[in-house]
Amino acid sequence: MRFQLNKTQLNLTQSSPLHLLHHQLRDFLTGRLWLRNQSFLRSETIDQQIKLGYVEVIPGIQLISTTNHLFSKEKWQCNRCRNINQHFFARFHCAKCEQTCVYCRHCINMGRVSSCTQLIKWIGPPKKIVTKGNTFIWEGTFTPQQEKASVELIESVRLSKDHLTHAVCGAGKTEILFPAIAECLKSHKRVCVATPRTDVVLELAPRIQKVFPQTFVQALYGGAEVDKRYSQLIIATTHQLYRFEEAFDVVIVDEADAFPYTFDQTLQEAVQKAKKLEAPILYVTATPSDELKNRIKKRKGGSSFIPRRYHTHPLPVPRFDSLFSYQKKLTKGKIPQKLKQWVCDRLEKEEPFLVFFPTIELMEKSVGLFQQLHPAIQAVHAEDSDRKEKVLLLRQSNIPGLLTTTILERGITIPRVQVAVVGSESAIFNKSALIQIGGRVGRSADHPSGDLVFFHHGITLEMDEARREIVKLNELEVIQ
């Protein structure tokens, strides 16, 4: 089972002397908010630590009173994910306590929190962080703009204030984080790089580990094995932050505008809860929302802006092409002529391509039609367990192209890739989605351009705004 630690570790643990258990528990529990019944230690050991005042016990579910101007009423709150949406709570007759219990369905994937379960937290003597020598090894170089952004970021870390790094797709924003992370590690700060997407965690963790070879970097996401050692640098999905409280001195939120972070209030609260009270949040994104920009301004946070890609070539500008009634045609089993031509051209020139679809249904109806053009064309969506493999196949030129939903809008780099969006007028393709999708094209220095076409059934404001923003970014004077 995914929540349990491995059995051999467990046996070792039981036979260790008391002070060792104490250290193990401290290392694991520091900053965490953990289900007591998921703990790797025996119940009696935890009782002992509670008695000594090192571990605090918090009820899993709590009744809180909320008051608005008319009524005051009582609500359930989950103390792990802080959900107060009553729809997510379920009651049942519990065979363990032989009474009615309430549990939270919102975070149930991490192990059920109910009114009869307890959360534990470390409140004993804190762990001392020891930093050995210089542990930052990176031999890349910055463009002047990256350099500037990086310095500004370190400045914000030192002053402990929020920061927004707005960097266009392909500006090399992960690299900009490196010196700031190094600064944190050096000054004994605990850092978390959080992102809404598991794919991004999987991509970031090895890159960051490579740069900080002596630091134990822990990657946390749904299904990851939990290591019980203390780690000063954690790369996690924002979901995993439900399991932390007042843990971090700095939180970096990568791809801050990605789904579901912006839609799920509890995820934003999770970031606030996981950091220490005075700790700054550093946001990094290619498409900051106005709300985020305003929040940074209001809190007098720092900001950096990188309008150019690291290879200094301009961003590819989308062209609009009408594809009226594409939905009807695809449903009837015919690929609209223009789209067919576009795919045939890519196949002929042997250029890898991505075709974005607004819905899984439409994509699944179409995939058979595209396979008539080339049998190796594949489709991917969020629930596809072979997603990583398929993207890899495309990158290695083993398949000519992929049909996809917005799931591949960010985080992937495929040299020479050409992109078409089918039904770019659909609501799901908002301005930031379209900019992110466009950001897939021309990322490598060897092939800095490529075709980016929005096939539409009528031009929307979002499409216009996306194009206007890209053109504006390209026209900006570049500081040298």
Add this chain to the structure above:
Amino acid sequence: MMHCYLCSAPLRHQLTWKLLFTSMPEPVVCEKCLRKFERIQDSEQKYEDVIALYHYNEAMHDYLHQFKFGQDVVLAKVFRSDIATYLKNSSATIVPIPMHPLKKKERTFAQVDELLRVASITYTHCLEKMTTQNQATKSKLEREQSEQFFSLKEDCQIEHIDYLLVDDIVTTGTTLKHATTLLMDAGARKVTSFALIQG
């Protein structure tokens, strides 16, 4: 607004006359999730005297995992109308396969009882599980050779009537076979079985 218990998508079930005028419970999952479950055809029933409703496909595996091991009790409601349709007119006495009391305490609920309860099916417990051993961790051979793991409840009188055993999943048929033998030996007239899933 209700949300699908499995994928959280908003539920937009059409209000039908049937829903309004019968006591049919409202669905708790969306049609898309429901379509992923595969019904068993009559010709695909693997065991004699056992009626199973669904195949153990990927969607069903995930469902059962979240329900039993994830302890998501409300998921019992997903199949309540299916279960009700099959069992509500049964003239036999319905007997759920029991859990060991310790096991039940650990899980905080007994999944078979819960499936029946939300389908408004009345049931009687007349069996007791004696071992805490888990069937799922054993090999097929081990299961088939295992000794009887049920006993009759002390104050339970097995009459000369029909019984219908209910379990969540039938994999090798051993559990149901043990229970059937026990009831038949105690004087039952006929014992048949029902399982939600056939593994």
